[in-house]
Amino acid sequence: MDSPEIFDRAARRLRRDRAAPSYAEHDFLRAAMLDGIAERLDSVNRRFERVLEVGCFDGAFVPPPGSALTRIDAGCLFAEQAGGIQADEDGLPVAPESFDLVVSAGVLDSVNDVPGALAQMRRALVPDGLFLAAFVGGTSLPTLRASFLQAEAERPAARFHPMIDVRSAGDLLVRAGFALPVADGETLSVRYPDLFRLIGDLRGMAATNVLKGRVPLDRRTLGAAATAFAERADPDGRTAERFDLIFLTGWAPSPDQPKPARRGSATTSLAATLGRKD
Known part of the structure; x- marks a missing residue:
């Protein structure tokens, strides 16, 4: 039985289309993700000939x-601006074992079927092909969340997407069938003059609420949240917001990859290695 979808696919596509014309003015999070992916890619001594980017933005x-x-x-x-293909991440129109590198930056946090999307990206890789991804997760946007919780204390609405933390991200890599999985995180802090500048960035990067059954935001709630956000400002009038970036690395399984040692197969004890005397 399929799990119920929590994200509105049509709304998500429309938000991305709305963000496309001026995305470069709000791309700092994805730029940080791409820098992290580039660093990880530079450490791999491998030639990649066929590359798939899932979630290409601009x-x-x-x-x-x-x-x-x-x-x-x-x-x-x-997709049109980048000369690509329009498709959802959990419905990739690619053949198995078509690529030796798959990259995805900034989209997995709002995909309905994340395990399915990861499994499809793994199947798209040739044996021993590399997967690198990054997305916003962890406990991102704590100040914004607290501000809206204060503004809607009597009847809080579902305005924020569920987030994937580092540990869960690693579990998802294993579940999708990746070998040698690694999940790690980095944190960015951005200081805003007011709530509206933050919301402007979220809209500009196509990162606003696309939950199914979302409640429209009225002026009273927005005003109360803006006040609560300002109350959390530093002495200079700016309020800090945190973004947790989750990075994923995995390989398509291959017989040539190193395997972890079988449990109990060690021939030397840890005590002997450390030189401990009983």
């Missing part, structure tokens, strides 16, 4: 030299 990702790049995005305008 096409800022630079593939390895000499590689052929296929871009996919859920938004029609992003």
